[in-house]
Amino acid sequence: MVAEEGAKKSNCLRCAMRARSIFAGLSGEELCALGMDVIDLEFVGGTTIYREGDSASHAYTLREGAIKLVKSLADGRAQIVRLLHHGDLFGFEGLHREQHQHTAIALSTVKLCRLDLRELDLLSQRLPAVREAIFRRWQRALEEAENRIVDLGTRRAEARLATFLLQWAQAYPQRRSLPFPLTRQDLGEFLGLSTEHVSRIMADFKRRNWLRESRGELEILDPKALGAVGAS
Amino acid sequence: MVAEEGAKKSNCLRCAMRARSIFAGLSGEELCALGMDVIDLEFVGGTTIYREGDSASHAYTLREGAIKLVKSLADGRAQIVRLLHHGDLFGFEGLHREQHQHTAIALSTVKLCRLDLRELDLLSQRLPAVREAIFRRWQRALEEAENRIVDLGTRRAEARLATFLLQWAQAYPQRRSLPFPLTRQDLGEFLGLSTEHVSRIMADFKRRNWLRESRGELEILDPKALGAVGAS
DNA sequence: CGAATAATTGATTGGAGTCAAATGGAGTGG
DNA sequence: CCACTCCATTTGACTCCAATCAATTATTCG
Numbered sequence: 001m002v003a004e005e006g007a008k009k010s011n012c013l014r015c016a017m018r019a020r021s022i023f024a025g026l027s028g029e030e031l032c033a034l035g036m037d038v039i040d041l042e043f044v045g046g047t048t049i050y051r052e053g054d055s056a057s058h059a060y061t062l063r064e065g066a067i068k069l070v071k072s073l074a075d076g077r078a079q080i081v082r083l084l085h086h087g088d089l090f091g092f093e094g095l096h097r098e099q100h101q102h103t104a105i106a107l108s109t110v111k112l113c114r115l116d117l118r119e120l121d122l123l124s125q126r127l128p129a130v131r132e133a134i135f136r137r138w139q140r141a142l143e144e145a146e147n148r149i150v151d152l153g154t155r156r157a158e159a160r161l162a163t164f165l166l167q168w169a170q171a172y173p174q175r176r177s178l179p180f181p182l183t184r185q186d187l188g189e190f191l192g193l194s195t196e197h198v199s200r201i202m203a204d205f206k207r208r209n210w211l212r213e214s215r216g217e218l219e220i221l222d223p224k225a226l227g228a229v230g231a232s
Numbered sequence: 233m234v235a236e237e238g239a240k241k242s243n244c245l246r247c248a249m250r251a252r253s254i255f256a257g258l259s260g261e262e263l264c265a266l267g268m269d270v271i272d273l274e275f276v277g278g279t280t281i282y283r284e285g286d287s288a289s290h291a292y293t294l295r296e297g298a299i300k301l302v303k304s305l306a307d308g309r310a311q312i313v314r315l316l317h318h319g320d321l322f323g324f325e326g327l328h329r330e331q332h333q334h335t336a337i338a339l340s341t342v343k344l345c346r347l348d349l350r351e352l353d354l355l356s357q358r359l360p361a362v363r364e365a366i367f368r369r370w371q372r373a374l375e376e377a378e379n380r381i382v383d384l385g386t387r388r389a390e391a392r393l394a395t396f397l398l399q400w401a402q403a404y405p406q407r408r409s410l411p412f413p414l415t416r417q418d419l420g421e422f423l424g425l426s427t428e429h430v431s432r433i434m435a436d437f438k439r440r441n442w443l444r445e446s447r448g449e450l451e452i453l454d455p456k457a458l459g460a461v462g463a464s
Numbered sequence: 465c466g467a468a469t470a471a472t473t474g475a476t477t478g479g480a481g482t483c484a485a486a487t488g489g490a491g492t493g494g
Numbered sequence: 495c496c497a498c499t500c501c502a503t504t505t506g507a508c509t510c511c512a513a514t515c516a517a518t519t520a521t522t523c524g
Contacts, residue, residue, distance in 0.1 A: 128357065
């Protein structure tokens with residue numbers, strides 16, 4: 001699978017994502033004055049955007065598609081540390097660390113814009129609002145990580161999977177049928193389960209008519225029931 | 233158990249912790265000019281310092297002793313989200329959130345200094361170095377949380393416990409016998425295990441002469457062996 | 465259509481939870 | 495100092511959840 005990479009200079013002024021980005025709140029002038037070269041990129045699903053241990057030179061905003069951040073283990077297994085949707089940032093650990101802490105892999109075709117970390121660092125020193133925006137997202141990430149810890153430490157497989165599916169759905173509001181590019185293995189690596197066990201539970205959910213699935217699309221038919229299982 | 237609370241105005245200038253605190257790098261003058269009232273506190277083990285959901289008015293630096301940050305579940309169980317040692321900060325989520333996200337409980341007698349969050353917020357806007365220091369610790373916390381996710385998602389009970397003990401020891405370098413105020417239940421709530429299972433494994437480690445334990449003190453006799461088990 | 469990959473299903477094992485009881489220790493009060 | 499209580503720890507027996515091993519059935523893609 002080849003990385004179909006498209007790259008062009010980005011026009012942040014017209015970016016649909018701007019209001020939700022770390023540059024939200026900046027005036028058009030300020031934005032122009034940034035002098036940052038932000039580059040738009042596009043990758044097909046399966047592309048590795050960077051690897052754990054790579055020296056970190058860029059950070060990214062995910063504009064479209066989904067990405068997994070993975071930590072690989074010595075024995076070949078892997079754990080998905082975070083899943084990203086449109087609007088999420090990643091690669092920002094490079095602000096304080098030399099190397100990326102995860103491997104970032106596109107789950108579907110993704111569009112993202114790439115920021116130079118060194119420029120971003122200087123910029124954020126000049127503009128407290130930008131630093132603040134990054135800080136907030138950091139805090140959000142920490143809270144979500146802590147929720148995952150609670151989840152992994154206390155809940156059973158069924159419940160974890162059920163609440164995960166509902167959370168995934170929240171990332172795509174106002175849609176009956178959701179993009180769902182995750183394999184059973186991905187689900188297992190995210191939830192700390194074997195692929196077989198995930199498969200069993202998913203099959204079970206489908207048999208109960210709580211879900212429908214076809215070619216990378218998922219439909220949640222009975223959120224109530226899933227919620228009830230997730231509450232266990 | 234009564235909370236023996238001692239409170240006195242703190243002298244940050246002479247604080248032994250200063251070099252490692254968020255005020256590291258500030259000159260003495262700057263520190264004096266802060267105008268923050270920092271208050272020294274002391275609590276006995278078992279004291280709840282704040283509760284999840286409490287409106288967040290203060291942040292803390294732990295100067296001595298150990299603290300657990302806990303999230304409680306609807307069914308009465310609990311998960312320890314983080315364990316803190318001397319030098320660690322906590323309660324800083326209040327910078328961006330109205331309410332504390334965890335319950336903070338002293339595991340042993342603790343000494344801490346308390347900062348007013350509103351003052352700290354203003355201060356950190358004036359002094360980028362302070363904000364930066366907080367930011368860095370945030371990142372560190374996120375990394376540790378992500379490591380816990382990997383741990384909980386991929387490792388078995390024995391391995392989790394073994395590596396945990398070694399990590400605990402790292403918090404008290406140059407000491408043969410470590411303060412160890414954790415109960416079996418605490419360990420279980422941190423590692424996502426039942427107290428019985430923790431007890432079994434600890435007993436097993438002791439039978440193999442890898443550990444010795446008495447009245448809140450722990451001695452690690454065979455770090456190599458523990459490390460080997462932890463690597464599984 | 466055929467090959468390769470992903471998903472499902474089955475059978476079995478094994479790890480960890482649960483329930484229950486016994487042991488041990490620390491602190492209290494006589 | 496001892497008896498007693500309270501609570502944490504240990505241990506045992508059993509159950510159950512989830513991993514593993516193995517085989518079969520979809521799917522996707524060339």
